[in-house]
Amino acid sequence: MIDTSGHHIVYGELRDYLTGEALPDTDDERVRQDLARLLVERLGYDRGELEPRLTIDTCYNGNRTRTLIELAVRIDGRRLFIVRYGPGSLVTREKAAVAAARLLDPAYRIPLAVVTNGRDAELLETAWGRVLATGMACIPERSRAASLAAACVFEPFADPVRRDQALRILNVFDREVCCLGSACRQENGTDTKTGVAADGRRNRSTINPHPT
Secondary structure: OOEOOOOOOEOOEEEOOOOOOEEEOOHHHHHHHHHHHHHHHHOOOOHHHEEEEEEEEEEEOOEEEEEEEEEEEEEOOEEEEEEEEOOOOOHHHHHHHHHHHHHOOOOOOOOEEEEEOOOOEEEEEOOOOOEEEEOHHHOOOHHHHHHHHHHOOOOOOOOHHHHHHHHHHHHHHOOOOOHHHOOOEOOOOOEOOOOEOOOOOEOOEEEEOOOO
């Protein structure tokens, strides 16, 4: 039965291409599954090199946002690039993709990010946020991923001011309506109407570098 009560039309369930997990069958999720299939079947990545559905949670001034990173791609144990999907314009998604790549891994800034709407794509470097290439063909093939990784710098992104700026970008750019205006609480006890956690601190963020 089709569910039209939420933000997205849900047609039922589908099986995740990488994990076999049951997921809501939406138009966006079908595109995400096609992207995972593209990386494995056409670009040559092993399924074990792809990490799906990583998240970063932010809460600023009572606004709770969960950022979804569709895929992170590991080469020789290190995350080389992330893939972020969203319908429509790619330009409007560049800042959030770069911010997510800078924050996701606690040990280093992930050097590359891909933004795509399923029909077009951009490859960005995450030190300065510059677009390196465009078109779906810009998504790196596995055959050149090792050389790309060797040429990239996996440096820490530790400056607290810059980290806070990146978190605020995610909080604004990736915001969706939460609970239709009613009060809700994060797992850590943060009231999203006040932005105050159970321990009294404001503006908390949670980075989950592992699949949800």
